[in-house]
Every structure is written in C-alpha cells, then in structure tokens.
Amino acid sequence: MIMSYDVFKCKLISKKEIAPNIIDVTVKSPEIAALAKPGQFLHIKCGDEIAMPLRRPISICDAEGDKLRFIFEIKGRGTKSLAFIEDELDILGPLGNPFTVSNETFQNPVVIGGGIGTYPLYKLTKALENPTVYLGFRSKAQVTLEEDFRSVCKDVTVATDDGSYGYNGYAIELLKEKIKKDPVDIIYACGPTPMLRAVKQVAEEAGIRCQLSLEQRMGCGIGACLTCSCETKHDGTWKFMRVCKNGPVFWSTEVVL
Amino acid sequence: MMNMKVNIAGVELNNPIITASGSYGFGREYGELYSLNELGAICVKGLTLAPRAGNPPPRITETYGGILNSVGLQNPGVDAFIKYELPELKQYTCKVIANIAGNTVEDYCQMAEKLSDSDVDMLEMNISCPNVKEGGVAFGTNANTILHITQEVKKHTNKPLIVKLSPNVTDITEMAKAAEQGGADALSLINTLLGMAIDIKTRRPILANATGGLSGPAVKPVAVRMVYQVAQVTNLPIIGMGGITTGEDAVEFMLAGSCAVAVGTANFMNPYACVDIKKGIIDYMEQNKIDDVGDLVGKVIIK
Numbered sequence: 001m002i003m004s005y006d007v008f009k010c011k012l013i014s015k016k017e018i019a020p021n022i023i024d025v026t027v028k029s030p031e032i033a034a035l036a037k038p039g040q041f042l043h044i045k046c047g048d049e050i051a052m053p054l055r056r057p058i059s060i061c062d063a064e065g066d067k068l069r070f071i072f073e074i075k076g077r078g079t080k081s082l083a084f085i086e087d088e089l090d091i092l093g094p095l096g097n098p099f100t101v102s103n104e105t106f107q108n109p110v111v112i113g114g115g116i117g118t119y120p121l122y123k124l125t126k127a128l129e130n131p132t133v134y135l136g137f138r139s140k141a142q143v144t145l146e147e148d149f150r151s152v153c154k155d156v157t158v159a160t161d162d163g164s165y166g167y168n169g170y171a172i173e174l175l176k177e178k179i180k181k182d183p184v185d186i187i188y189a190c191g192p193t194p195m196l197r198a199v200k201q202v203a204e205e206a207g208i209r210c211q212l213s214l215e216q217r218m219g220c221g222i223g224a225c226l227t228c229s230c231e232t233k234h235d236g237t238w239k240f241m242r243v244c245k246n247g248p249v250f251w252s253t254e255v256v257l
Numbered sequence: 258m259m260n261m262k263v264n265i266a267g268v269e270l271n272n273p274i275i276t277a278s279g280s281y282g283f284g285r286e287y288g289e290l291y292s293l294n295e296l297g298a299i300c301v302k303g304l305t306l307a308p309r310a311g312n313p314p315p316r317i318t319e320t321y322g323g324i325l326n327s328v329g330l331q332n333p334g335v336d337a338f339i340k341y342e343l344p345e346l347k348q349y350t351c352k353v354i355a356n357i358a359g360n361t362v363e364d365y366c367q368m369a370e371k372l373s374d375s376d377v378d379m380l381e382m383n384i385s386c387p388n389v390k391e392g393g394v395a396f397g398t399n400a401n402t403i404l405h406i407t408q409e410v411k412k413h414t415n416k417p418l419i420v421k422l423s424p425n426v427t428d429i430t431e432m433a434k435a436a437e438q439g440g441a442d443a444l445s446l447i448n449t450l451l452g453m454a455i456d457i458k459t460r461r462p463i464l465a466n467a468t469g470g471l472s473g474p475a476v477k478p479v480a481v482r483m484v485y486q487v488a489q490v491t492n493l494p495i496i497g498m499g500g501i502t503t504g505e506d507a508v509e510f511m512l513a514g515s516c517a518v519a520v521g522t523a524n525f526m527n528p529y530a531c532v533d534i535k536k537g538i539i540d541y542m543e544q545n546k547i548d549d550v551g552d553l554v555g556k557v558i559i560k
C-alpha cells in the first residue's frame with residue numbers, strides 16, 4: 001500500500017462518449033483508487049510525450065474497489081489524443097488537496113457544479129449525508145451523469161442555461177433560493193470561474209462556509225514547478241498558491257477570483 | 258567497475274544528473290517518489306534576496322514538443338532557503354547548487370556572501386531568466402556585463418561559481434568567454450529561449466506575461482549546438498541542458514562537450530525522468546564498453 005502519489009500504468013476498463021466531446025473513462029488502478037479522496041485529481045499522459053510534454057490534470061469522478069473513473073472534455077490536442085488511447089494509461093496520482101468532508105460538522109451541505117465541473121462532485125456527493133445537489137449545464141445535450149447522482153442522492157436538481165431541460169436558468173439561482181428558505185452550513189462548488197465567483201459571493205454574503213475547486217494550466221502536478229498558481233489572501237496580504245498542491249480545493253475566503 | 262562520478266570545479270558528483278533550476282523546487286515533491294541520493298546534484302529553484310511572489314497566472318502552456326513558462330522567480334528568498342530548505346537537502350548525498358538571480362549586481366554579491374557561509378556546494382548565477390522585468394537576462398546578453406558581474410560575484414564567494422548562459426544572444430561563445438575571463442568555475446547552458454503563444458479564439462497571449470521561456474525537446478538541437486560551440490572556446494566544465502528526456506539525449510550532450518547534464522521539462526513528462534535518464538546513460542556505456550562516464554565528454558567526431 002502506497003502512502004502518497006505515484007505513477008501507475010492503468011489498464012483501460014471502459015471508455016464512452018457520454019455527450020458530444022465528453023469522454024467517460026474507467027481504468028483499473030487499485031493503488032490510486034484506495035487513496036483517492038473527493039476533489040483530488042489525476043495527472044495523465046496524453047500520448048507521445050515528446051510531442052506533448054505536459055500531462056493533463058483531470059479530476060477524479062469516482063473511485064471504488066480497484067476502479068478509477070474520470071471524465072474529461074476534448075478541448076485541445078492533448079485531450080483529443082487522450083481520447084484515442086487504448087489498453088493502458090500512464091497516470092500520476094492521486095494529487096491535490098481534497099474537499100473537507102465532515103458529516104458531523106456540516107449537516108446541511110449543498111453541492112453545486114457547472115458543466116464539466118459537475119464530474120469531480122460525484123465522489124463527494126457519495127461521501128456526504130443527505131446533500132442537496134445542483135447541476136448546471138448549458139443545454140440538454142450536455143446534461144450528463146444525472147442518473148449517477150440520483151442513485152446516490154435524493155435531492156438532485158438539474159438546471160440548463162437555455163431551459164431545454166430541468167430548471168430554466170443558472171444553478172446559482174437555485175442556490176440563492178435554497179439559502180433563503182433552508183439552513184445550509186457548507187457549500188461545495190466546481191465549475192467555470194464566473195460560476196465560482198458567484199458562488200463565493202453568495203456564500204460569503206450569507207456567512208456560509210464554502211469550498212471551491214479551481215483549475216489552472218499545470219506543469220508538474222505535484223507542487224514543484226510553481227506554474228499553476230492562483231491568487232490567495234492570508235492575513236490581509238495576497239500571495240500565489242499552488243492549485244496542484246495547496247488546491248485544487250480551497251476555502252472560498254482564501255482565494256481571489 | 259563503471260565510474261559514473263564526475264568532477265565539476267573540484268566538486269565531485271556521484272553521477273552527471275542534475276535537476277534543472279525551476280523544474281524541481283527544493284526537491285521535496287520528487288523526494289516523495291525516489292531518494293534524492295539518486296541524483297548527482299540538485300539545482301534549486303532560483304533564489305532572490307527578498308521573497309518574490311512571481312508572475313500572475315497562467316504561467317505555463319504546451320507548444321509543439323515543448324513548454325513555455327513564465328513563473329517570474331517565485332521563491333521564498335535566500336534566507337528562508339538557507340534556514341528551511343538547505344538542512345533538508347543536506348541529508349542526501351547529492352550536491353546542492355543554489356541558483357541565484359538578482360535585480361542588481363549588488364543583489365548577486367549579497368546572495369553570494371550569504372550562501373558562502375552556508376552548506377551549499379556550488380552557486381549557479383542566473384543571468385538568463387527571460388521572465389523578470391529587471392535583471393535576469395538583461396545581465397546575460399552582453400559580454401562586458403557578464404565579465405563585470407562574474408568578477409564582482411567571484412569577489413564575494415568562496416564557492417565554485419557556475420554561470421548560466423542565455424541562448425537569446427547573437428554569439429554564445431562570446432558570452433562563455435566573458436564568463437571564463439571573469440573567473441567563472443563552470444558554465445551551464447542553455448536557459449530557455451524566449452517565446453510566445455497566442456490563443457486565436459481570444460486573440461490574447463496564453464501566458465499572462467505575454468512571453469515566456471521555451472524548453473523541452475523542441476529546443477534540444479539548439480542546446481546541443483551551443484554546448485558544442487562553447488566547448489570549442491573554453492576549458493571550463495559545462496553543464497548541458499535543453500530538452501534532455503532520455504539517456505540517449507544525455508549522451509548526446511556529453512559528446513557535444515557537457516561534463517554533466519541537467520533535466521528540467523522531462524520531470525513533468527515523467528516524474529522519474531532523472532532516474533531513467535541515469536539508467537539510460539549506464540545502458541549506453543555498457544553497450545559501448547565505456548567504463549568512465551567522463552570518457553564521453555566532448556567525444557563527438559567531426560569529419
């Protein structure tokens with residue numbers, strides 16, 4: 001049993017395009033699966049490393065037994081190449097600071113995700129007791145993993161920006177309504193920066209503790225190269241922290257978005 | 258019995274593998290994966306007199322066969338390094354090279370003095386960082402300036418001084434000769450090549466700093482050429498770097514004239530790159546019946 005991150009060759013178990021350009025992958029990795037915590041990520045080699053020297057950071061969606069699941073969007077040449085890998089993947093992980101899960105401290109958690117930012121919240125939702133989950137997507141065609149979330153949580157609402165499925169509007173509106181009528185003691189969020197900025201504002205104005213999972217272009221993935229920085233505030237002074245090591249999950253009050 | 262030991266300016270390294278400054282922090286993160294005793298030396302993240310926050314993100318992007326970075330020398334400052342990082346590193350058999358960068362000649366001299374009283378084994382003077390507004394590469398692109406700063410820093414240290422050269426110059430050999438004349442004990446080359454990448458959707462540079470330093474396999478032929486050219490004009494030991502990813506790449510640099518090699522970008526591709534590259538050199542030596550790694554140095558056959 002390893003105690004920390006390492007590089008593993010992981011056998012591909014399944015791969016499926018679950019929405020346009022959204023690839024759902026399960027690999028065999030008993031070592032990473034045993035250590036993986038909600039909110040942590042994997043640093044994955046995308047093919048020919050001479051042509052594409054950087055690994056791509058992709059959040060863990062689920063880890064169960066010896067299986068590790070992650071879902072990514074084909075965005076550039078790295079993720080495109082990754083989508084074509086068969087047989088075996090070269091994965092460095094698990095990496096990063098996970099979500100704080102404490103069902104004793106926080107009895108009324110809300111989980112809110114947007115787009116591909118919903119996938120890292122699946123393992124978190126499984127770990128929480130009776131969370132309220134809001135999943136936002138641009139349109140019906142992008143709605144993914146709804147059934148997975150419903151199978152582990154009673155209170156799931158899907159929202160679409162264009163109203164083509166579920167609630168008509170942004171998921172943040174659902175969060176605002178929830179805060180007005182029910183007690184909420186922690187909010188977990190992952191999604192595009194404008195959404196995180198809005199969640200941070202709503203949470204802080206309501207005095208609710210909030211954790212955000214951030215994204216940044218990354219180098220080493222383990223905290224050595226200092227390229228994936230984000231701006232943070234500590235005791236009134238700002239400084240850069242490492243998304244890969246100090247994050248990707250931060251308390252909302254730490255980060256400047 | 259194979260000899261992997263190399264000597265650079267009187268400092269004996271167990272093997273020719275050095276971590277390139279900036280790619281490896283202070284060794285803690287890679288030290289989780291393998292013992293730093295595997296390395297010949299660790300060249301630490303560039304240090305400045307005062308702590309530096311660095312440049313705003315994004316600081317990195319991939320290009321064909323390489324990466325562009327613009328970290329901007331984020332570091333905790335030379336004093337914090339000596340107090341908190343150096344004692345950790347001294348537990349290992351690898352040598353410790355302190356990379357120093359300053360805004361002024363006085364900055365370099367002051368850091369050299371502080372580090373001379375410490376347990377570091379060597380200094381690497383970074384006059385080639387392309388990502389800071391003051392100092393950095395501004396010192397490294399003019400032979401007279403290199404001569405002057407090398408002379409001044411030498412007056413303030415008893416440690417062997419490595420001068421790290423920039424490839425962003427018209428004639429690298431002039432810079433190397435100036436460093437040698439100034440009293441440098443060794444040279445390291447190349448630092449990154451100044452580059453740029455633009456996102457055509459947003460029409461903005463991908464890096465927040467607009468430009469950054471190019472490294473990785475894409476720069477290797479330029480680096481090999483520069484090591485070769487410099488080796489022809491100086492007697493100083495050369496630490497070669499620029500896109501070294503495999504043992505074969507390392508051998509190529511040694512044939513061009515490097516006594517030791519530094520590994521940077523490859524650490525990101527493969528966290529075990531330093532260990533694997535060392536093994537690759539040993540494989541080459543076995544296949545070619547070479548007993549001493551030093552026998553590779555400068556053995557390129559021209560004509």
